[in-house]
Amino acid sequence: MQTFFVQIKCKLGKTYEVATALADAEIASEIYSTAGHYDILAKFHLDDAHDIGHFVGEKVQTLPGIQDTLTVITFKAF
Template sequence: MQTIFIMIKCDLGKAYSVADELVQDVEQVSEVHSTSGQYDLLVKCYLKDGADIGHFVNEKIQTLSGIKDTFTLIAFKAFS
């Protein structure tokens, strides 16, 4: 599995509806957190090994209503 984090900037007043849609409709989404600062949401996703991250973000995330901008981070290793 590949882990990616996507920071999302939403249209004004749309963060809660975007978060709800991400959790309900995008099966790869594991967690959605509201954040302060430049971005409104932080989304943790698990993708199958070899999945095309660019296509996933472009087709499954950026096309959702209320999303204005995204910034994607690829995680290499989780520590606990």
């Protein structure tokens, strides 16, 4: 199982719409609003057989209202 986070920058005024669309898609295990360069932080779990890049490009970045993303791949939880 791969765990990774995606920071999402939304188009102006679209943060809640993006967060709702992400929740409705039921692909993220946790979704948080944040302050700073990005508006949302989402946590994902993906089977080892799946490619994170394809998943983010096809399932996350295609949601309406997203301007930019930054993916953080994790190795081990302590």
